[in-house]
Every structure is written in C-alpha cells, then in structure tokens.
Amino acid sequence: MADGSIGSPEQLRDPNFTPPIAQAIPLGIQHVLAMFVSNVTPAIIVCGAAGFGFGSDSPDFPDMIYMIQMSMFFAGVATLFQSIGIGPVGARLPIVQGTSFAFIPIMIPLVAGKGVEAIGVLMGGVLVGGIFHAFLGLFIGRIRFALPPLVTGLVVTMIGLALVKVGVQYAAGGVPAMDAPEYGSALNWSMAGIVILVTLGLKFFARGMLSLSAVLLGLLAGYVFAFAMGQVSLGNVATAAPFALPDPLHFGLEFSVAAVLGFGLMSFVSAVETVGDVSGITKGGAGREATDTEIQGATFADGIGTAISGLFGALPNTSFSQNVGLIAMTGVMSRGVVTIGALFLIACGLVPKIGAVISSVPIEVLGGGVIVMFGMVVAAGISMLSDVHWNRRNMVIFAIALSLGLGLQLEPNALQYLPETMQVLATSGILPAALIAIVLNLALPEDLSDESTEEVSGGMSGHSRGSLAKDRRA
Structure with missing residues (x-):
C-alpha cells in the first residue's frame, strides 16, 4: 500500500510522519484487522477455562462480554502509550499492543473450573506483573544476555504446545461439552474445518488485506456456515448495552503467591519479546537499530498498560508481532497510523454489543481459528530456534x-x-x-x-551449525 501518493521514502521511514487522512484511516484499521482475533481470543479462553457459560442465559455471560470489551479498550489504551507516549513511557513508535497469549498457560490453572470468583486472583497477578514489567524497563538492555534464541525459542514453542490442546477441544465442541454426545461430531469439526480451509486459502493464494486478514475472514466464513446450520444465537446481542464505560475493579483484586510469581516470571519473558518487536519495527520500517530510549520506553509502556488493564478487568498486554510484519510489508512507519487504529479499538471497547457479537461465535468456529493461531505460535518458536x-x-x-x-x-x-x-x-x-x-x-x-558431533539415541547426530539446513539449500 506504500506508494508515491502516500509520501516520499524518507517520510515513510519517519515515525512522526502521518500520511493523508484518506490513507491513514484504512492503514490504521488494517493494523486492527491484523490483530483483532488474537486480541479477543485469550479472554474467551480464560472465561471458558473458569467455567463461564457461553449462553446468554448464563449468569456469568455478562462478565465474559465485559472482559472481551476491555480486551479491545485497553489494547487501544496501551497502544496509545506506545505511539504517543507520556514522559519516559512509550517508544513513540508504531507499536500495536494487544492481549498476550503467553500468559494463558499460567492463567488456566489459576481459574480452572472456579468461576468468576477466581478472576480477581488473575487481576491481582496482572497488576503486580505489570508493575514488575515496567520496573524491568530500567535495566532491560542489560539482561538480554540471559535470553538467547535457545531460551526464547524454547519458551515460544512451549507456549504454542501448551495451547494446541485448547484448539482441538474447542473445535470438537468445547471443554464443558466433553461428555456430551455431540462432542467431536462431524458438524462440530465441519465448522472448525471451514475456518481452517478458508484461512489457508486466503493466506497462500490471496494478497494484501485479504492475506493479512486471513484468520478473521476464515472465522467469518465459519460463522456464516454455523449460522446456516442453526448453530448461532444472537439473543445476547439484543440484550447487550449500546454503550458502557470501563468499571474499576470489576472482578476485584486478590493476591496469591502463585499468581504473583507466575505473572512476574512471564513478564520477564514478555519484556524481552517486546524488545525484539521494537528492534523488528525499527529495522523493518526505518532500516536502523532501536535506541536504548525506545527500548526502555516500550518496556515501560508494556508494563504500565498491563497494570492498568488489571485494575479494570482486562488481561496482560504485550506488543503484537504480526503488526511488526505489517509495517515491514507496507513500509509505513507512521505512529500516527497506529494511533488511529488505537482509537478505533477504544471505540469498539466502549460498545458492549460488539463484545456480544464476538461472544456469539460458536466455540467450534473459534476452535478452527485457534488451531491456526496456536500452531503459528509453535512455528514461530521453531523459527527462532533455527538461529541456535x-x-x-x-x-x-x-x-x-x-x-x-x-x-x-x-x-x-x-x-x-x-x-x-x-x-x-x-x-x-x-x-x-x-x-x-x-x-x-x-x-x-x-x-x-x-x-562438533555427539552421537545420540537412534543413531541421530547433533551437528554444530544447522548443517542439515545447509544441506537442503545446497
């Protein structure tokens, strides 16, 4: 989308340059489309793990809509911290924030089957973890040595492996329905399969916005199929409020040792992930290394955005890597464009009916998208391990x-x-x-x-520098 009508090459590499509004708005919405599904999915997974009912008649259902709503609202707020900045907080770069997948394997055991009462424990962990994350900004550059690709690649791979089971369960009918006769039925898998097939088709055979929004469009295709099969209920959309503000301490705050330690340790990993995303943005968009000030500001914004999210019932935020790739592809480095996307997210977060529509997506349809997303997490980790x-x-x-x-x-x-x-x-x-x-x-x-070589079980050999990959290229 980057061409002469938007700006000169020098302008496009400048974070402070904003394209004409006619181009800036679609570019900003494009950033939202690239991260939208990944941003709201963790809230649905956590609510499902806690045992929230997915029907509009469930007493927990309004709380799930609220968490989805806050996922959008505070992703936008945290993105503004990054793009606009407040004092030392924020990199003032086009960094898009969103709800982090990395914390899901920590959150699920904390809330498993415990209902809405357990969410307060999560919020306590989110708050403390966010504060610790921001504190890491003071010396993040000096601790990167402890997390080489061997460690970070392993962690990302483990995150994906921890979550792929959730995707399969959702595609088969959802964890709460495992004892139901329709669990694993052909109808359930067909809804998930439509999502996977459409996503793959668009990702590999389409270009531009269609390719970037492949998962979102795949979910829409699955949703249409589920609606045609009578599997979608929109009753909750009619009852949802047209407008609602964030509710401080909506789920309360409780502090447990497990939550505080778990969120604190994962914040360390998330902070290093953010450093990598900042470096990717400056290299891909501006052809330069990130400065210490930018890295520190990004880490501050990451942590403070997460801490504030916990006060209002939202989950941890982190920088989104798919948007880093989007910047490299479009060549538009403008933080003004990302600011427009952030404002769009905030607007969505103020409308509970949007959250209600999202929550009406059948769990099987969501499972198809989750299988793709979590599989990509595993693939990303393996890609990082290729540098080892x-x-x-x-x-x-x-x-x-x-x-x-x-x-x-x-x-x-x-x-x-x-x-x-x-x-x-x-x-x-x-x-x-x-x-x-x-x-x-x-x-x-x-x-x-x-x-250089160590004989291991089964006659396999460990080579010193990825020689198998070199052989394939030869």
Whole structure:
C-alpha cells in the first residue's frame, strides 16, 4: 500500500510522519484487522477455562462480554502509550499492543473450573506483573544476555504446545461439552474445518488485506456456515448495552503467591519479546537499530498498560508481532497510523454489543481459528530456534528443558505432593522449561561445545551449525 501518493521514502521511514487522512484511516484499521482475533481470543479462553457459560442465559455471560470489551479498550489504551507516549513511557513508535497469549498457560490453572470468583486472583497477578514489567524497563538492555534464541525459542514453542490442546477441544465442541454426545461430531469439526480451509486459502493464494486478514475472514466464513446450520444465537446481542464505560475493579483484586510469581516470571519473558518487536519495527520500517530510549520506553509502556488493564478487568498486554510484519510489508512507519487504529479499538471497547457479537461465535468456529493461531505460535518458536548454534551443549539444554516442561504439563499429578502454589507454577510447563533453560545456559560451560558431533539415541547426530539446513539449500 506504500506508494508515491502516500509520501516520499524518507517520510515513510519517519515515525512522526502521518500520511493523508484518506490513507491513514484504512492503514490504521488494517493494523486492527491484523490483530483483532488474537486480541479477543485469550479472554474467551480464560472465561471458558473458569467455567463461564457461553449462553446468554448464563449468569456469568455478562462478565465474559465485559472482559472481551476491555480486551479491545485497553489494547487501544496501551497502544496509545506506545505511539504517543507520556514522559519516559512509550517508544513513540508504531507499536500495536494487544492481549498476550503467553500468559494463558499460567492463567488456566489459576481459574480452572472456579468461576468468576477466581478472576480477581488473575487481576491481582496482572497488576503486580505489570508493575514488575515496567520496573524491568530500567535495566532491560542489560539482561538480554540471559535470553538467547535457545531460551526464547524454547519458551515460544512451549507456549504454542501448551495451547494446541485448547484448539482441538474447542473445535470438537468445547471443554464443558466433553461428555456430551455431540462432542467431536462431524458438524462440530465441519465448522472448525471451514475456518481452517478458508484461512489457508486466503493466506497462500490471496494478497494484501485479504492475506493479512486471513484468520478473521476464515472465522467469518465459519460463522456464516454455523449460522446456516442453526448453530448461532444472537439473543445476547439484543440484550447487550449500546454503550458502557470501563468499571474499576470489576472482578476485584486478590493476591496469591502463585499468581504473583507466575505473572512476574512471564513478564520477564514478555519484556524481552517486546524488545525484539521494537528492534523488528525499527529495522523493518526505518532500516536502523532501536535506541536504548525506545527500548526502555516500550518496556515501560508494556508494563504500565498491563497494570492498568488489571485494575479494570482486562488481561496482560504485550506488543503484537504480526503488526511488526505489517509495517515491514507496507513500509509505513507512521505512529500516527497506529494511533488511529488505537482509537478505533477504544471505540469498539466502549460498545458492549460488539463484545456480544464476538461472544456469539460458536466455540467450534473459534476452535478452527485457534488451531491456526496456536500452531503459528509453535512455528514461530521453531523459527527462532533455527538461529541456535546446535552443538552438544545447546542440544542437552533444550532436551532437558523441553522434556521436563512438557512432561509436567502433560502429567500434572506427578507433582501432587507439592504445595498448591508450586503445582500451579510447575505444571504450566512454560515456567519450568524457561527456568531450566536459563539456568543451564548460564551455568554450563561453553567448552562443552568443543565437539562438533555427539552421537545420540537412534543413531541421530547433533551437528554444530544447522548443517542439515545447509544441506537442503545446497
């Protein structure tokens, strides 16, 4: 979309340049379309895990609509922190914020089957985690050494692996319906399948906006199919309010050791992810490295945006990587464009009827989109791991961290004698994997990598520098 009618190449690389309003508005809405589904999905997953009813007659249903509404509103607010800035807060770059997937494996054990009463514990964790995240901004540049691609790639891969089960359950009929006879039925899977097929078709055979909005359009196709099959109820849309302001402490605030530790540790990972996104934006959009001030401001905004979200019943925010790719593709570095997108998100967050429409999407349709999104998270982690120097040392670190992290997640009863707080943290899978990888990476001497090849089980060999990939290119 970037051409001579928008601005000169120098202007397009300038964050302070705003294209003419006729181009700026569609560019801003394009940013919203690229992140919209990913932004509201965590709220639906958390509410489902807590046992909220998905029908309009459920007493918990208004709370789910509210959390969806706040996901949009505070994504817009946090984005304004980044694009406009307040003092040292904000990178003043076109960074789009949204609800983070990374925290879902931590949140699900905290609320599983406990209803709306458990959401206050989450909000306490969001608040403290956000404050800690902002504090990391004071020295984020000095701790990046502890998170090389080996660690960050492992963590992102673990996040995806922890969530793919949710996608399959949703596609089959939703976790609450596992004992129902229609769970896993052909109708349920056909609704999810339509989403997957349309998403793949648009992603690979379309261009521009159609390709960028593939998941959103796939969900719309699945929604239309579900409506035609009589699986959509719009009764809740009629009863939803046309306008509503954020409600402070809507779910209350409770503080538990498990929530505070879990959110604090994941904030550390999220902060480094934000640093990577800031670097990606400046490289892809302006052809330069991010400054220390930009990185620090982005981390401050990330944390403060998350902390404020917790006070109003929203989930943790982070920078969205898909929007980084969008900037590289369009070549438009304007923070004014992103500001327009943020205002659009805020407007959506003030209209509960939009949240009600989103909540009317059948769980099976959402499952099709979630399968694609969470699969992409795993793929992103594997892509990050391709940058790892695969010597004997790094293979051992990865093997132990993945085995224990994924194993504890798959078999949580293995830790049934631990205190409840430790069980919640350890069985998330992500935290033990991340901690093991960080500690081993810092503790194991580099001289373990002297041998270029190590024979392992089954006759497989670990090569020193991704030689298999080199062979394929040759």
